[in-house]
Amino acid sequence: MHWLELPTTPQDHPLAFNHLDAAETWLASQPQASPLPMQGALLQQLEALDASKLDANERLPLLEFLRGVVAPIQEALAPRFLRKPLPMSAGDQQIFTMTHRLWTQLGIAYLRITPHFAPVDRLLPLHRAASALRLAEYCHLQAAQECPPLLDRLLLSTLAQAEQVNLQRQPIIDPEFRHLGESNIAGHVAWAFLLRLIDPYRLSAHQLAVANRAISRWRELAGFQAIPDNDSKARGISLDALFGDTIPEGLPRWLDVRTIDRKIRHRIESLQGGESPESLKLGLELSSAACIRLLNDMRLSLSERTATPATEVGELAISFGTEDAYTLLAGKPLNTQGLDEKSATIAHQRVAMFGFDRRSQLPNAVPSLNVPHECWTVVDGFAVRPAGEGQRRISPCLIATRDDKVARLGVMLGLRTTQDGSLRAQLSWYPNQISPGFIQRIVGTPGKIPVFILSSAGNTYLIAPANAGIKLDVGLTIDQPTPKHLTPSEVSERGADFVRYLCHKT
Numbered sequence: 001m002h003w004l005e006l007p008t009t010p011q012d013h014p015l016a017f018n019h020l021d022a023a024e025t026w027l028a029s030q031p032q033a034s035p036l037p038m039q040g041a042l043l044q045q046l047e048a049l050d051a052s053k054l055d056a057n058e059r060l061p062l063l064e065f066l067r068g069v070v071a072p073i074q075e076a077l078a079p080r081f082l083r084k085p086l087p088m089s090a091g092d093q094q095i096f097t098m099t100h101r102l103w104t105q106l107g108i109a110y111l112r113i114t115p116h117f118a119p120v121d122r123l124l125p126l127h128r129a130a131s132a133l134r135l136a137e138y139c140h141l142q143a144a145q146e147c148p149p150l151l152d153r154l155l156l157s158t159l160a161q162a163e164q165v166n167l168q169r170q171p172i173i174d175p176e177f178r179h180l181g182e183s184n185i186a187g188h189v190a191w192a193f194l195l196r197l198i199d200p201y202r203l204s205a206h207q208l209a210v211a212n213r214a215i216s217r218w219r220e221l222a223g224f225q226a227i228p229d230n231d232s233k234a235r236g237i238s239l240d241a242l243f244g245d246t247i248p249e250g251l252p253r254w255l256d257v258r259t260i261d262r263k264i265r266h267r268i269e270s271l272q273g274g275e276s277p278e279s280l281k282l283g284l285e286l287s288s289a290a291c292i293r294l295l296n297d298m299r300l301s302l303s304e305r306t307a308t309p310a311t312e313v314g315e316l317a318i319s320f321g322t323e324d325a326y327t328l329l330a331g332k333p334l335n336t337q338g339l340d341e342k343s344a345t346i347a348h349q350r351v352a353m354f355g356f357d358r359r360s361q362l363p364n365a366v367p368s369l370n371v372p373h374e375c376w377t378v379v380d381g382f383a384v385r386p387a388g389e390g391q392r393r394i395s396p397c398l399i400a401t402r403d404d405k406v407a408r409l410g411v412m413l414g415l416r417t418t419q420d421g422s423l424r425a426q427l428s429w430y431p432n433q434i435s436p437g438f439i440q441r442i443v444g445t446p447g448k449i450p451v452f453i454l455s456s457a458g459n460t461y462l463i464a465p466a467n468a469g470i471k472l473d474v475g476l477t478i479d480q481p482t483p484k485h486l487t488p489s490e491v492s493e494r495g496a497d498f499v500r501y502l503c504h505k506t
């Protein structure tokens with residue numbers, strides 16, 4: 001396929017209408033109250049319209065009509081695949097697939113008719129294409145699915161066509177997204193690329209919503225450039241990394257984010273000064289402290305820097321969750337009641353045969369933890385698990401491993417499904433200054449809660465399960481060989497199954 005060539009649309013379904021009155025009649029006969037069947041019907045008609053013999057002037061109003069039906073249905077179905085454990089269930093996966101195919105097909109259909117209009121009349125179809133393709137990418141981020149290279153190329157093609165006729169910054173109001181106010185083609189393309197550049201798979205659902213909202217407000221502050229600015233204060237980011245190869249000559253290859261960096265810095269200062277996220281148009285999903293952490297991460301991601309490629313390759317046995325992590329780090333399970341009950345019969349058999357009630361009491365016995373784990377392959381800094389293996393996972397999540405008798409505690413970040421169905425994630429390991437401990441559950445409930453004390457850069461942190469019920473500024477006694485008394489004062493990191501608190505000793 002040529003770098004910017006439009007894919008061929010299948011001609012599997014007949015077009016049910018060829019003018020607006022017939023389209024409205026067709027829509028009235030469809031199951032409009034049932035989003036799933038409507039998705040399928042709309043996709044069939046979009047493909048049929050794109051492959052039809054109608055001329056561009058006939059197709060454009062029909063595309064506008066269908067787009068008005070597509071938008072609310074897509075919005076209603078998005079929660080079905082928003083940051084679900086991976087791999088997604090078959091039903092949720094199907095909804096995601098239909099959603100991104102609808103937006104992608106809509107964008108392609110608009111792009112296909114664009115060259116048939118006079119240059120001055122190409123603003124509407126190019127703007128609609130940019131919006132649809134941006135939304136196709138966004139639903140991939142919502143579902144934690146890797147974006148296909150085709151979408152990036154189509155977005156860049158849309159921008160290039162707009163630049164050829166000087167329409168890239170021409171403002172237009174979109175009736176389906178009036179909350180955006182006036183927007184332009186370059187802004188939509190920059191919005192899509194900026195989200196991709198902030199490492200969105202590392203974000204939780206709430207963080208992604210806040211980041212998307214912030215970038216939507218700053219989308220038109222980014223500037224596309226053919227060559228980077230030589231100014232020492234410039235903040236240019238090469239787009240080549242997004243595409244996996246070099247962008248052809250004549251197309252924008254750099255994104256200037258200097259003004260956006262300034263906006264982010266000002267938002268951080270305002271939050272630190274006591275303003276609320278809501279007053280700064282960041283929404284209600286995150287606290288002020290969480291917004292500050294997110295914005296700092298966004299600033300770091302938008303800093304152009306040369307990374308040293310990771311060369312680590314190998315197999316890694318990864319255990320998930322605080323219970324198994326405690327077993328690996330402490331060398332013994334924390335809550336053994338259930339394990340003892342399950343092994344009672346085997347213990348009696350050992351007494352009868354050997355005169356010992358525990359395998360560890362046998363001569364030359366080697367203790368075995370038998371901690372549940374999954375085998376992942378580490379390649380170039382990413383951990384990969386083949387399709388069809390292991391349990392469903394969601395990140396960020398707490399992980400542990402043992403290598404050469406040394407146990408490590410860390411976090412799995414940026415989990416996503418790749419184009420071939422395998423899972424891919426980043427692994428971040430805490431420093432070795434970690435000691436396991438536990439806190440007692442509420443009176444009347446069995447078992448103990450595993451926790452971990454981390455010492456790093458002169459600070460003390462407590463890592464605990466997300467459902468441990470820990471409250472800020474309330475002291476805790478951590479049971480260890482030497483009990484420690486800590487008071488969590490601030491949330492430093494929050495994952496799907498754990499929270500890391502900054503503490504002070506009491």
